[in-house]
Amino acid sequence: MDKTITFKIDGVDVKGCPGQTIMEAADKAGVYIPRLCYMKDLTPHGSCRVCTVKVDGRAQAACTQPIAEGVEVENNTDELNEKRRNIIDMFFVEGNHFCMFCEKSGNCELQAVAYRLGICAPKYPFQFPDRSLDATHPDIFIDRNRCILCGRCVNASRDVDGKSVFEFVGRGANKKIAVNSDTLAGTNMSVTDKAANVCPVGAIIKKRVGFAVPIGKRLYDTQPIGSDIEVTKS
Amino acid sequence: MSEKLFQIIKKACESCGNDRARLMDIVIAVQKNCGAVTIDAMELIAKQVKVQRVDVESVVSFYSFLSKEEKGKIVIRICNDVVDLMKGADNIAKAFSETLGIKVGQTSADGTISLEYTPCIGLSDQAPAILVNEVAITNLSVDKAKSISKALLSGASPESLTKEFGDGNNSDELVRSMVKNNIVKKGSVIFVERVAEAGLKKAITLKPEDVISIIKSSKLRGRGGAGFPTGMKWEFTRAAKGNKKYVVCNADEGEPGTFKDRVLLTEKFDMLCEGMAIGGYCIGSDSGIIYLRGEYSYLKAFLENKLSKRKKASLLGKSICGKNGFNFDIRIQIGAGAYICGEETALISSCEGLRGDPKTRPPFPAQKGYLASPTTVNNVETFCSVARIIEKDAAWYSVIGTKGSTGTKILSVSGDCSKPGIYEYDFGVKVSDMLKDAGAKDTKAVLIGGPSGQLIGKKDFGRIICYDDLATGGSIVIFNSSRNILEIVKSYLEFFVEESCGYCTPCRTGNVLLLNKIEEILEGKGEPSDIKYLEDLCSTVKVTSRCGLGQTSPNPVTSSIRNFREVYEAVLKTNEDGRQPTFDIKASLEVAEALQGRKSVIY
Numbered sequence: 001m002d003k004t005i006t007f008k009i010d011g012v013d014v015k016g017c018p019g020q021t022i023m024e025a026a027d028k029a030g031v032y033i034p035r036l037c038y039m040k041d042l043t044p045h046g047s048c049r050v051c052t053v054k055v056d057g058r059a060q061a062a063c064t065q066p067i068a069e070g071v072e073v074e075n076n077t078d079e080l081n082e083k084r085r086n087i088i089d090m091f092f093v094e095g096n097h098f099c100m101f102c103e104k105s106g107n108c109e110l111q112a113v114a115y116r117l118g119i120c121a122p123k124y125p126f127q128f129p130d131r132s133l134d135a136t137h138p139d140i141f142i143d144r145n146r147c148i149l150c151g152r153c154v155n156a157s158r159d160v161d162g163k164s165v166f167e168f169v170g171r172g173a174n175k176k177i178a179v180n181s182d183t184l185a186g187t188n189m190s191v192t193d194k195a196a197n198v199c200p201v202g203a204i205i206k207k208r209v210g211f212a213v214p215i216g217k218r219l220y221d222t223q224p225i226g227s228d229i230e231v232t233k234s
Numbered sequence: 235m236s237e238k239l240f241q242i243i244k245k246a247c248e249s250c251g252n253d254r255a256r257l258m259d260i261v262i263a264v265q266k267n268c269g270a271v272t273i274d275a276m277e278l279i280a281k282q283v284k285v286q287r288v289d290v291e292s293v294v295s296f297y298s299f300l301s302k303e304e305k306g307k308i309v310i311r312i313c314n315d316v317v318d319l320m321k322g323a324d325n326i327a328k329a330f331s332e333t334l335g336i337k338v339g340q341t342s343a344d345g346t347i348s349l350e351y352t353p354c355i356g357l358s359d360q361a362p363a364i365l366v367n368e369v370a371i372t373n374l375s376v377d378k379a380k381s382i383s384k385a386l387l388s389g390a391s392p393e394s395l396t397k398e399f400g401d402g403n404n405s406d407e408l409v410r411s412m413v414k415n416n417i418v419k420k421g422s423v424i425f426v427e428r429v430a431e432a433g434l435k436k437a438i439t440l441k442p443e444d445v446i447s448i449i450k451s452s453k454l455r456g457r458g459g460a461g462f463p464t465g466m467k468w469e470f471t472r473a474a475k476g477n478k479k480y481v482v483c484n485a486d487e488g489e490p491g492t493f494k495d496r497v498l499l500t501e502k503f504d505m506l507c508e509g510m511a512i513g514g515y516c517i518g519s520d521s522g523i524i525y526l527r528g529e530y531s532y533l534k535a536f537l538e539n540k541l542s543k544r545k546k547a548s549l550l551g552k553s554i555c556g557k558n559g560f561n562f563d564i565r566i567q568i569g570a571g572a573y574i575c576g577e578e579t580a581l582i583s584s585c586e587g588l589r590g591d592p593k594t595r596p597p598f599p600a601q602k603g604y605l606a607s608p609t610t611v612n613n614v615e616t617f618c619s620v621a622r623i624i625e626k627d628a629a630w631y632s633v634i635g636t637k638g639s640t641g642t643k644i645l646s647v648s649g650d651c652s653k654p655g656i657y658e659y660d661f662g663v664k665v666s667d668m669l670k671d672a673g674a675k676d677t678k679a680v681l682i683g684g685p686s687g688q689l690i691g692k693k694d695f696g697r698i699i700c701y702d703d704l705a706t707g708g709s710i711v712i713f714n715s716s717r718n719i720l721e722i723v724k725s726y727l728e729f730f731v732e733e734s735c736g737y738c739t740p741c742r743t744g745n746v747l748l749l750n751k752i753e754e755i756l757e758g759k760g761e762p763s764d765i766k767y768l769e770d771l772c773s774t775v776k777v778t779s780r781c782g783l784g785q786t787s788p789n790p791v792t793s794s795i796r797n798f799r800e801v802y803e804a805v806l807k808t809n810e811d812g813r814q815p816t817f818d819i820k821a822s823l824e825v826a827e828a829l830q831g832r833k834s835v836i837y
C-alpha cells in the first residue's frame with residue numbers, strides 16, 4: 001500500500017503508512033518516544049506503559065496504537081513525562097535493582113530511560129520482593145530481581161526461536177517469568193537464541209561477558225538512550 | 235507418575251477434543267478430581283493438548299481456584315468483601331480457624347480441609363457468606379460456622395450442609411441451594427410476566443438489520459458497566475469480516491457488591507438465552523458462549539439442563555423456531571476465580587484457554603474476538619433487555635428511564651440497610667429514594683458502581699442513577715455513620731491488588747503503592763503532603779493503565795478524597811517540631827538499641 005497517513009506529534013507533521021503504530025512512525029521520523037517493553041521486530045507487548053502518549057487527548061500506548069489520519073499526538077509534554085517517571089520509579093521499587101554492581105549497568109535500558117527522564121532516586125517505597133535466581137544453564141543466567149516483565153524473552157522464544165522457553169506465571173504483583181522446565185538448564189535454550197539477546201535489563205544475562213566493556217565506553221555512557229532514533233531523521 | 239492421574243487427564247483432555255482452547259475446562263476438571271494441578275499433571279496435559287508445560291503452568295497459576303499444591307478435598311472459601319467484613323466475616327473466619335485447627339490459607343494435616351479467603355462471591359445481600367466447594371452457605375453466624383466445621387470434620391459432605399432451600403429456582407432439584415433471590419422491586423422490563431420467547435419469535439420474522447435498528451432506536455446501552463450502545467456493537471460485529479462469529483454472555487459478575495446477574499441466571503435464564511439467540515440472528519453467528527464465574531458453579535448443572543430443554547424445544551440448535559438456516563447453540567464456559575475475567579478481552583482470553591490477561595486493543599472484539607473471530611460480548615442483563623425490547627418495541631422502551639439512559643436498571647443493593655436485595659428501577663432514580671426503599675438509616679456514604687465506581691456522600695444523595703450522572707453496572711453498597719471510610723478504601727485497594735492481572739506496570743505496582751500509603755495513613759503515619767502523593771499516583775495509574783481495571787482501581791481513593799476529605803485531614807499529622815512528621819525516631823533506633831544491648835540515652 002502506498003497510501004500515506006499524515007498526523008502530528010507535538011505539533012509537527014509526521015508521515016507513515018497504514019498499519020504502522022505511532023511508535024514505528026515516530027521512530028522512522030526521528031521522534032523518540034520513551035519506551036521499555038517495545039523492541040523492533042518483536043510483537044509489541046504493551047505492558048510497560050512508558051510509551052503512553054495522548055491521541056486527540058486520549059491516553060494510548062504508542063507501541064500498540066495504529067496511526068490515523070489527522071490525529072494530534074502529544075508526546076514530549078511535562079504531564080506525560082511526569083507519569084513516565086512515576087512508572088519508571090515503580091519498576092525500581094517493585095524489583096531489586098542494584099545498578100552499582102549489576103553487569104548490565106551502562107547498557108541497561110531501564111537505567112538509561114531513567115537517566116534520560118531525569119530520575120536520580122525513586123520516590124516510592126522499596127518493596128524488596130523475594131525473587132529467585134537461576135544459574136543452572138552453562139551459558140545464561142536469569143536474575144528475576146531485575147526482571148521488568150516486558151515479555152520480550154517470551155515473544156522472542158515463541159515467535160522467533162520457535163521454542164517457547166519462557167512464559168509468565170502468577171498474577172498481579174506475584175507475576176514472574178518462568179521457564180519450560182524446573183530450571184533453565186532443563187530447557188532447550190541456547191545462548192545464540194534470540195531470547196538470550198533481547199532482555200532490556202540485567203535479568204537474562206550471558207555468562208562470562210560481564211563488565212567486559214569498561215565504564216565510559218558502555219552503550220549509554222556517551223549518549224542518552226534514544227539518540228540513535230533522533231539522528232535517523234528521514 | 236500414577237496411572238490414575240494419567241487416566242484422569244486423558245479423560246479430561248479427550249472430552250475436550252484435546253483442544254488447547256479448552257484448557258480451562260481441562261485444568262478445572264483435574265483440579266476437581268485431584269485437588270491440584272501438579273507439575274506432573276501439567277506435563278501430561280501439555281503433551282495431550284500439544285503445548286509446553288510452562289503454558290499450562292501459566293494458566294493454572296493465574297486463577298485463584300486452581301493450584302499447583304494440593305488443597306483439601308473440601309475447600310472453605312470465606313468471602314472477605316467489605317460488606318461481609320461489616321457483617322462479621324472476621325469472626326466467622328476466626329470461628330472456622332479455631333474449630334478446624336488451621337489458619338486461613340492452610341490445609342489440615344490430613345489433607346481434608348482447606349480454609350481460604352475469597353473476594354465478593356455475589357452474595358452481599360445475604361452476607362456473611364462462604365463457599366464450601368461449590369455449595370454456597372449464607373447468613374452465617376459464629377455458631378453456624380462452628381457447627382459447620384464440626385460437621386465437616388466428622389465427614390459430612392458439603393451438600394449436606396444445606397438444610398433448607400431458597401426461593402424460586404434455588405430449590406430446583408439441580409440447584410438445591412439455600413441462596414435467596416431477594417427480589418425487592420420488580421420493574422417493567424425484566425422482572426415482569428411476559429409471553430415466553432415473544433422477542434425471539436418476532437425477531438425471526440424480521441431482517442437481522444431491522445432487528446438491529448430496533449435495538450439502536452431503543453437506545454439500549456450495555457449493562458455491564460461501560461454503557462456502550464448495544465445496537466452499535468452488534469452492527470459492527472455484523473459488518474466485520476469473518477465466516478464464524480460469536481455471541482458471548484458476560485456472566486462473570488465480579489464487581490464487589492453485584493449479584494443481580496446471579497438472580498437473572500437463576501430466574502430469567504430463558505430470557506437471557508432468548509436475547510443471545512436474537513444476538514446470533516443479528517450478527518450472523520451460530521455459536522454462543524456464557525462465561526459463568528467459578529463462584530456460580532452451583533448453577534451449572536441447572537443451566538445446562540435448561541440449555542438441553544431449549545434444544546429439545548427447538549429454541550436452540552438447528553433451524554430455531556422452524557426458521558431454516560437459523561442455527562444457534564450455546565456452551566457454558568466456567569471461570570476459576572479471577573475478577574479481571576469480567577473485562578471482555580480477558581474473558582475472551584480465558585475462553586480460549588489462556589491466562590486471563592486482557593488483549594491489546596485494537597483490534598476490538600467486534601473485529602477480532604474469540605479465536606480471532608468477530609465477537610460481541612454483552613452482559614446478562616443486556617441480553618435480557620434485548621428480548622423484551624424486541625417483544626415490545628423501541629418506542630415503548632425508549633420512554634422508560636431518562637433521555638440518555640433508557641429502560642430499567644437492576645441494582646444489587648447491600649450494606650447498611652434493612653432490605654438488601656434486587657431492585658429494578660427505571661433509570662433516573664434518585665439516590666435518596668433508593669436509600670429510602672432499601673430501608674437505609676443514618677447513611678454516611680454510598681458506593682455507586684462498586685469500588686471501580688465512586689463513593690459519594692450526603693451532598694450527592696439528590697443525584698440520579700443513569701449513564702450521564704451516576705453510572706453503575708449495578709453495585710450499590712450502603713455505609714452508615716459507624717463505618718470508617720479509610721478502612722473501606724483500604725479493603726477495596728486490597729481487592730484490586732489481589733485481582734490485578736499484573737500485565738501492566740501502573741496497575742500491578744501502582745495499586746500496591748496506593749495500598750501502602752493508605753495503610754501508613756491508617757497507622758497514624760500520614761502527613762499533609764500525602765494527599766498530593768495519592769492524587770498524583772492515582773492519576774498515573776488511571777491514565778496509563780492498559781485496561782479498565784487499572785483505569786478505575788484508584789477510584790476509591792480519588793472519590794473518598796473528593797467527598798470525604800475531612801477523614802483524611804483528621805488523621806494527617808502536621809509538622810510541628812521541624813522534623814518530618816511521620817519520622818519516628820524511637821522506632822528507628824530500635825535496631826541500633828538491640829545491637830548495642832542498651833537504650834538510647836537521648837531518646
Ligand SMILES: Cc1cc2nc3c(=O)[nH]c(=O)nc-3n(C[C@H](O)[C@H](O)[C@H](O)COP(=O)(O)O)c2cc1C
Pocket residue numbers: 455456457458459460461462464484485486487488489573574575576577578579611612613614616781782783
Ligand atoms: C475489570 C473489569 C471487570 C468487568 N467485569 C464485568 C462483569 O463482571 N460483567 C460484565 O458484564 N461486564 C464487566 N466488565 C465490562 C466488560 O468489559 C464489557 O464492557 C461488558 O461485558 C460489555 O457488555 P455490555 O455492553 O452489555 O455492558 C468489566 C470490565 C472491567 C474493566
Ligand code: SF4
Pocket residue numbers: 146147148149150151152153154177198199200201203204
Ligand atoms: S527476563 Fe528480561 S526479557 Fe524477559 S520479561 Fe524479564 S525483563 Fe523482559
Ligand code: SF4
Pocket residue numbers: 574592733734735736737738739741742779780781782783784785
Ligand atoms: S490495568 Fe493492566 S495490570 Fe491491571 S488488570 Fe488491566 S492489564 Fe492487568
Ligand code: FES
Pocket residue numbers: 034035036037038045046047048049050051052061062063064
Ligand atoms: S513500550 Fe509501549 S507499553 Fe512498553
